[in-house]
Amino acid sequence: MGGQELKKAKKHICVGLLAHVDAGKTTLSEGMLYLCGSIRRLGRVDKRDTFLDTYGQERERGITIFSKQALLETGDTEITLLDTPGHVDFSAEMERTLQVMDGAVLVISGSDGVQAHTLTLWRLLKHYQIPVFLFVNKMDQPDTDKAAIMANLREQLSEYCVDFSEKEAASSKEKFYENIAVCEEDALNEFLETGEIGKRTIQRLTGERKIFPCFFGSALKLFGVEELLRGLDVYTHEKEYPQEFGARVFKISRDEQGNRLTHMKIMGGSLKAKETLTGVCRIGAENGKWEEKVNQIRIYSGEKFQTAAEVSAGGICAVTGLTKTRAGDGLGFCKEPVYPELSPVLCYGIVLPEGCDAAAMLPKLRQIEEEEPQLHIVWDGNNREIKAQVMGQVQIEVYRKLIQERFGVCVDFGEGNIVYKETIADTVEGVGHFEPLRHYAEVHLLMEPGEPGSGICTGTDCSEDELDLNWQRLILSHIEEKEHVGVLMGAPITDMKITLKAGRAHQKHTEGGDFRQAVYRALRQGLMQAKSVLLEPYYEYKLEVPERSVGRAMNDLDKMQSSFTLEQDDQGMSILRGTGPMALLQGYQAEVASYTRGQGRLYCSMKGYYPCHNTEEVLEAADYDPLRDVDNPAGSVFCAHGAGFLVEWDQVPEYMHLESCLKSRREAPNKAGELWEDGITGDRYLEDVEGAGGSAGNGGMYARGRKEDKISKAAHIGQEEIDEILSRTFHANKKGNRAETKAGWKRSRERTGDFSLPPQTRVYKAAPRREEYLLVDGYNVIFAWEELKDLAEKSLDGARGKLLDLLCNYQAVRGCSLIAVFDAYRLAGHPTEVLDYHNIHVVYTKEAETADQYIEKFAHENSQKYDVTVATSDGLEQIIIIGEGCKLISSRELKEEMERSARKTLQDFKNSHPEEKNSFERALPPQAKEEMEQFRQMATSDPKKHI
DSSP: OTTOOOOOOOEEEEEEEEESTTSSHHHHHHHHHHHTTSSSSOOOTTTTOOSSOOSHHHHHHTSOOSOEEEEEEETTEEEEEEEOOOSGGGHHHHHHHHTTOSEEEEEEETTTOSOHHHHHHHHHHHHTTOOEEEEEEOTTSTTOOHHHHHHHHHHHTOTTEEEGGGGGSGGGHHHHHHHHHTTOHHHHHHHHHHSSOOHHHHHHHHHTTSOEEEEEOBTTTTBSHHHHHHHHHHSOOOOOOOSSOEEEEEEEEEOTTOOEEEEEEEEESEEETTOEEEEEOSSSOGGGEEEEEOOEEEEEETTEEEEESEEETTOEEEEESOOSOOTTOEEETOOSOOOOSOOOOEEEEEEOOTTOOHHHHHHHHHHHHHHOGGGOOEEETTTTEEEEEESOHHHHHHHHHHHHHHHOOOOEEOOOEEOOEEEESSOEEEEEEEOSTTOOEEEEEEEEEOOTTOOEEEEEOOOTTTSOHHHHHHHHHHHHSSOOBOSSSSOBBOSEEEEEEEEEEOTTTOOHHHHHHHHHHHHHHHHHHSOEEEEEEEEEEEEEEEGGGHHHHHHHHHHTTOOOEEEEOTTSEEEEEEEEEHHHHTTHHHHHHHHTTTOOEEEEEEEEEEEOTTHHHHHHHHOOOGGGOTTSOOSEEEEETTEEEEEOTTTHHHHOSSOOSSSOGGGSOBTTTBOOOTTOOOOEEEOOOTTTTSSSOTTSEEESSOSSOOOOOOTTOOHHHHHHHHHTOTGGGSHHHHHHHHHHHHHHHHHHOOOSOOOOOOOOOOOOOOOEEEEEEHHHHHTTSHHHHHHHHHOHHHHHHHHHHHHHHHHHHHOSEEEEEEOOTTSTTOOOEEEEETTEEEEEOOTTOOHHHHHHHHHHHHTTTSEEEEEOOOHHHHHHHHHTTOEEEOHHHHHHHHHHHHHHHHHHHHHHOTTTHHHHHHHSOHHHHHHHHHHHHHHHSOGGGGO
16 A cells, blocks of 8 residues: 555544433533533533533533533544433433443532432443443542442442552552452453453453442543543444444434434444434324435534435434334344333323413424433323323422423423332233134233333244244233223333233234234233232331431331431431432432421432332322223124124123133133033134124134034024035135045935035025214304304304313213314424324314314215214315215204214113112212213204204
């Protein structure tokens, strides 16, 4: 090369900064950037001019709220520095950043030592298996003792914390190598042979989390920062990445112009601008898949960025053009999403100002939820309010101001409630079956109690001969795709091991959605059987009080049902450590400051979820009935006579087609028509009963390997139907079997001398009844009905709510799938939004799409598959609907039909329950009484006045 040396390529690593709040993390990042030449002057938190804290509230409060990145070079290493929030309220933002770190620097205050939140960070770093360097800050303060701090680190964090500052001193070098050698046998052998340990060995031990290098200094005075940078350069190694493309999304944000940014780390291959990416959307996408183009690639450093044409593996970038991504998503070969360990423990109702429409505000709050998924923005249809889950009061204040800045709406947060969870205390088998006409899926799940804090662990113990691997993977994905709720108060379930033990699909009729229904029902059915336990969040606390106040403190902790241990320090303070319910410990800090005259301090961090201390009181307040939760059914759907029928959860095991994984099915006969004989074994196979039974039904089962088949006659299945079903089995439909059957008939005729033809039976099959859909043009109906039109002039939201209530009553009578469509096309950026309102669906159209366009599109795509009826009085829309082959009723005809149905239903009830009328209405809750009164008014109104 002409005598010139080839320039050695620098290694690249992603390093995150983590700390308890006020440990000096932001000051350390300033020092690192300054010493590496990335910034020209040092910023200070108290002067509100730091490089990475760019958001106004961050500078105002002096804390990091959103994770940021910066680029720096030290030695032969390029570092992407990721600064994360230290305040406990923004722990979710910090945890999302852990997913893309190659290493972490954990900052600890030398004066405070290991604090409660530090232990939480350490646990998360262990969970994500991230190598850790420790930097003990504020060592310039007079109350710091290096030896005592090292002892505290080894006691609280790991015995393999090694002081790397000893390596610089010749007198301590041997002790330094000894501390490393005891961490591993190979390192010990190397030390005994050579008297030292090589750089590559230290790199490997650090990368495998077998040692944790510790550095000491003062970030404010730039003392010890250079040693930390040198350690990151020397004792880290670059990861090896595959050639295949893969990426991990860890953050969603928006720039000053409102462009949506997807922050990701390239985990393999490379990403180019204008490249098309595909992925699976976990929230509301068609078929669960999306395909979008990357418009621009940005490399951020602070609030500034540079565009790039390509990013290689190991790089972190932000891209524009993607709208379906979520934090934790994987792209390319990184298919599996990452779910967070930390979760909010408080739930608040969002109070909107007067005149603000909740339907218009909800999609705006969804934008905030994209950036902070742990907010869990939901619409509470029962209380008609938007709810959010948050970590604490500081987060509430930040997001209240953020909503006002971004959308110009001043919202408030109502009274907070504890976020409870549920688990089980015994092992059960949950079974689910979904078999309406031409659909089939069956699932058996073994549900076992898990370790506290383990979350939902899934696995499979099912043979691929019984159920294909692709179906097994689909079942596991359905378990993980949503937050399933328990049966005590409808709280999310956790700390449970769920194993797929058995399942069955039909070769022709099974679709992906069938297994989703079967899985949901199996989980719910198992929860109904199990001994459920209500869990609440617990704090791990450290309480420091003067000796004179220790009696009061112990008495308070005992009342708050908190465990504690007592110890004394050298300064006359009593230290109590333990755990207790967050509901009782929350707010105790103010009381401690009062009775200790400001000398006491309480440190709390989340310990996890443990059994609730006042279960009966909480359940009584919740007033939850699992059988009335229509969104989470526990029963299963079976098929007979070509139609599906519902079986309640406690009877489902007797109808299942597969045997129980916990006990033999011989103990109970199959009510679907199967009776097993003692001593007879064999596999049961699903038969294709297309035609007579629609999809594979309960009557389409038989046992192979038996000398004699005994089929018990069910009350609703006659012998002729059974013969017809058996004659139409899967094997009978095969071409070879038909040939064998004809040959058998021929041999039989020759043997018996009977040459008459076998009996021929022709069965008339009626056309299958298609599922009914009724689409209602919401605003067209509102302004066509006088009473709703008058109400809309005062409150459009009130008119919409009243219409939806009336449609819910009508749907319960008619039994069709009812969809009410409302225009939202004037709301900038509004996506198509589908909500469940009791027993109907409500659609708010996307930007630039009217309700007419949505209905016409639905009619065009589904008129051949379903029986579609549209309720509207719009003349042009009526012509288009009729042209698509759909049924049509006007808004006036819809009202008349609803009134006729209401009168008939009310009269039928009076005729069949004349003596129960008063007692029935007295037993109704207030909301139901109000709906009954509306129902009665409609039933008794004069239809002529509406014509």
